[in-house]
Amino acid sequence: MSKTVGIRELKQDVSHILQTVREESVEYVVTYHGKPVAVIRPFTDEDAALQQEATTEDELWALQRLGQEIAAAWVSPKGAVELVDEQRRW
Numbered sequence: 106m107s108k109t110v111g112i113r114e115l116k117q118d119v120s121h122i123l124q125t126v127r128e129e130s131v132e133y134v135v136t137y138h139g140k141p142v143a144v145i146r147p148f149t150d151e152d153a154a155l156q157q158e159a160t161t162e163d164e165l166w167a168l169q170r171l172g173q174e175i176a177a178a179w180v181s182p183k184g185a186v187e188l189v190d191e192q193r194r195w
Contacts, residue, residue, distance in 0.1 A: 107132045111139075 110122060110133045125131045126147055135143040181188065 107134060109134045109136055109141075110145075111136050112142075 108131060110118075112135065115122060115133075115135055122133060122145065126133065126145055130147045132144060132146040134141050135145060179185075183191075
């Protein structure tokens with residue numbers, strides 16, 4: 106089920122509109138000067154999976170960048186694996 110709501114009405118009634126979306130799974134088409142500009146709809150399991158995937162990709166990218174920064178600043182003649190091995194022996 107889809108309803109239409111103008112920007113002004115959305116501003117005035119946002120709590121009620123979001124409650125309706127959450128509790129009744131109603132979808133709203135938001136209009137500006139009568140033209141559709143956005144859709145407010147319930148957050149689905151698929152949306153959650155896509156969000157988790159995007160978060161994971163962001164975190165992996167950040168780790169890769171950190172690894173590159175560490176490699177660029179590395180000053181020891183030994184590699185990280187060798188140093189960790191030495192620490193384990195102590």
